[in-house]
Amino acid sequence: MNAEAGTLLFETTLASSAAVLLVLLLRRPLRTVLGASAAYALWLCVPVALLAVLLPRSEELPLALPVAWQMAPAMAVTPAGEMQAGWNWRELLPSLWVAGVLASIALAGWQQHRFRRSLGQLRRRDDGLYQADATAGLPAVTGVLRPRILLPADFEQRYSEPERALVIAHERSHIRRGDLVANALAALFGCLFWFNPLLWLALRRFRLDQELACDERVIARHPRARRQYGEAMLKTQFDPSPLPLGCHWQARHPIRERIDMLKRPTPTATHWTFAMLFAAALSAGTGYAAWAAQPAATPAVATSTSAETLYLVARQIHYGGIAGDGVLSQWVRPGEPAASTVGDGTQRWKSTLTVAPGAQEGTAVVRMRIERGEPGEVVAEPVLVVRHGEPAVIEQGAGDGLLYRSQLLVLPLEGSREATEARLRELLASGATVVAAAESPRWPPPTYPAEAARQRIGGKVMLLVSVAADGSVADVQVEEATPPGVFEAVAVEAARQWKFRPEMKDGRPVAGQVRVPISFEPDPPGGQDANGG
Known part of the structure; x- marks a missing residue:
């Protein structure tokens, strides 16, 4: 993983975490006011924010001041003094992340395989559904490209005829709404961001909101069957094993919340419309905020x-x-x-x-x-x-x-x-x-941060320096920094001490701007070097 890939991973983690926190904050009050489907739709903010980070920013090229000052001498800075040789934990981070991704994918595949094996033989029924030898965790729906509704071995004996119709309607609702695709994407995000505990918390809440929204849709179509629907849920047996690519009754199934939801009034058409508009607007706003927070592209x-x-x-x-x-x-x-x-x-x-x-x-x-x-x-x-x-x-x-x-x-x-x-x-x-650019001896280089030097961290900072007509520095802005939060402070501190020879227009000095790229280059292990500018 190079520095650019590491920065992208950091930015996507930050954007998705911010979106998750927003959804966790709003989901309960929105569910109370607009219903469970509105809370479930809020989760669209997370992938939208994550994908928005991948979009490039538009080019920002300020040209109000002399263009001859748009780029100044590049500066390379190396740490002074003897470097401490030793183990560099940063070198292990890419391998650790890849190992975590592969382990998470392997775990999800094993969980999916274990659930499928526990079902025993599957028999296709005349109605196109499948009946298993097992009973725990069923009914369920699995598959992404070819969804299958799985029924327990005692389906006809366990449920009454109205209850069977409601159970099948629930599973078909999962398929119609695209919940299986959503669960597959959620599992993928969990594998890529396995190190983020906030995302794993969000995945559990996401599954809860998914089930509540599905219940709400079924009850909206069968408003007189609330009692039968609740009794069918109470008759279903839990399965302790998770199912990454599917919807089934797990050991942590939100049975209490689902029963409580049956007591709530069904949202009206106006509620549905407003809920979807609100979720779409919030997702778009979250995505734009994540996109706009990125540094402008070169x-x-x-x-x-x-x-x-x-x-x-x-x-x-x-x-x-x-x-x-x-x-x-x-x-x-x-x-x-x-x-x-x-x-x-x-x-x-x-x-x-x-x-x-x-x-x-x-x-x-x-x-x-x-x-x-x-x-x-x-x-x-x-x-x-x-x-x-x-x-x-x-x-x-x-x-x-x-x-x-x-x-x-x-x-x-x-x-x-x-x-x-x-x-x-x-x-x-x-x-x-x-016009003459700044003289190198009048550019004292930044001081290499001691902690970054100890860990052999390198990076780049792009500064936009506003220069007054007398050659002094009027303002310094950080346009881009990799990695963020390491070298910006020392770069800005050094830039405020610089002195320029301004451009002359009609015999008079004029103000301008200059972009200054600064590279921070760590010494090899055990080596030493002096600051250079």
Whole structure:
């Protein structure tokens, strides 16, 4: 399980737990006011909230301030001092989760098999139902793709004719409402989130509300048969074994609650309608809240290969003391990489960029990959949002000074290639230059948290820094952090000490914004390193 998968598991656990708590809070009062079916419908909030987390957030690209400041030097931070060698429990978490999932699936399969084996031989009746040799836990309904109603061996002797009709109506109601599919999904959630005790509590309450809602539907169709229905329930024998994929009478069956429910008045059509509308609205609101709570997604690079969609990219590159030969300009299709290399050996630097249309008109997203040395170690992978025809800069800083600087101009194909190239020459001749980003020595790096260093926890933080016209930091916001709650505080604390050299407009400094990606990289076990920025 990588960091992204771990973050997704954490977010889905948090969203589903919040939805479960909401349902547990509302189910009893809603059942009292609107009936058992309304309480059962509330459980739709849980899968909706869980699935909403899987949906990507829309891109959020603030462009009100100079785009040249949209990305600043990437910063890598390593813990200072000697690391304590020892057992890293975090490395065992992915294996532990997978083992728990497999064990939960195996347990559910064994429970299903044990119940089926306890039934003995099944005989198909003339009415399409199945009669077993056993009696405990029956009647029941099992199966997902091919549901079967299972009757006990003494079905005709145990129940009177009206009671038999009610029992069969109850089991058929389970099938019509899709309860078997719901139970299969609930069992799947239980296996995936086996470590969450709140979910296991919710599964028991979910089964209770399911049975009460089914009883309510049957009584609504047979309002004069409440007494016979209650007597049929009292005659049914419990089965101590659980049934993951089915509905049967377990040892913890809610017989008392079901009998009490028979005394309540049947909800009217107005109650039914309002209950379903309320459940749908609450589920939609819960899903939206879970979706909106996610961090905004990083702008994606387009993969279009249309011959008519082209960008003319001009770059002037400096790697430490090595400068590229003049301005490199080339035509680039969206999503196709364009590379440039300078130097050799340990001083070999390579940058590869891809360009894609931006979310706002007149903008482009430039994703870069900066490598150093032979065969090439990835130094940074920054992302810039640039306006067409306006200069932008990307810098990769280090503790010993500036290592990499690339000035960019991006123009989309407008008319002919010759006309677009002429426009580029005009911009270069007019002296269009890129504003200077922050100086690396003026960027003190964050302090690596001691507990994270001890446990060799690494991560990334993306900061959005608002810079005043005098170069000071006006505000710092955390746009994204992995893992959450570990590195945000130290990153923000360090950013408030930074000093920038602002852009000049008409001879005057102006305010702006800059995105700063910070990577926290733990040392290998037993190793040591110093903070780097």
